Amino acid sequence: MNKSYLITGANRGIGLALTKIIIEKGDRVIALCRKPEEAEELRAISNTQGNLNIFKADVTKEDELIKISKSIDNIDFLICNAGIMGPRGGMNDKDTNYRNISEVLMTNVAGPFFTIKSFIGKLRESKDPKIVILSSRMGTQMHHGSDAYFYRASKAAVNNIMVSFSNELNQFNIPITSFHPGWVQTDMGGSNASLSPEESASSLIEQFKELGSKNTGKFYNYEGSEISF
C-alpha cells in the first residue's frame, strides 16, 4: 500500500531530492516549505503529479505546523529535514551573535521538536509510523572541529531531543531515528561535497525501509552504519 510522507524544507537540497524519489515511487508527499510561491521545482512536480501536496510552513512557527496538521489525513513517515548552518567560523566569527545563535537553535532544535509535536496525532493514526531527523556528524561530542560552534551544538541537541522522544514515544510504538546524510552538494554542503543530493537521498530511503523499534533512539550514517554520539 502507498505510504504518506511529510517532509520539512522540501523545496531544495536533500529535502527536494527525497521528495522527488518518493513521488516517483508512487507514495504521497506532503511537502512543507517557507515560500511555496518561490518553490518552482516543487510546484512543477505538483502540476503533473497528484501525489504531492505543498504547504507553507516555517518550522520555528508552531502555529503554522498545527494549522497544517488539522487539514491533512494521517501520515506514515515524518522527515524533519529543514535546517540552517548559521555562522561557520571560530570563536571570533563576528556573525556568532545573539540573533544568529537564536536562529540556528530555533530552526535546528526547536524546529524538529515543534514539527514532531504538531504531527504526532497524525502519525498515531498510521499502522506503521516512523520519524526521522536529519542531524549531522558535526554534532557528535568527540569531534576535532573548531568552527560552526552553534551548528554543531544544535545537531548535538537535536540528537538528545531524539532520544527523549524515543523514550516518550515507546508507548505508541513510534520509532524515531537520526541520520547523517553524508557531505552533500547542496547550498549548505557546497559544490565540493562528495555526494549529490540524489545519491544521499536514495541511500537514506533504502535505510528508512529498515527502521523499526530496534533503531529507535539511535543515530546512523546515510549508508546504514551506526554513529555514536
Ligand SMILES: NC(=O)c1ccc[n+]([C@@H]2O[C@H](COP(=O)([O-])OP(=O)(O)OC[C@H]3O[C@@H](n4cnc5c(N)ncnc54)[C@H](OP(=O)(O)O)[C@@H]3O)[C@@H](O)[C@H]2O)c1
Ligand atoms: N548538505 C550537507 O552536507 C549536510 C550534512 C549534514 C547534515 N545536513 C542536514 O541535512 C538537512 C538538509 O540540508 P541541505 O544540505 O539540504 O540544506 P539546504 O540545501 O541549505 O536546504 C535547507 C532547507 O531547509 C529549509 N529551511 C531552513 N530554515 C527553515 C525554517 N525555519 N522553516 C522551514 N524550512 C527551513 C530551507 O528552506 P528555504 O529555501 O526557505 O531557506 C531549505 O529547504 C539539514 O538539516 C542539514 O543540517 C546536511
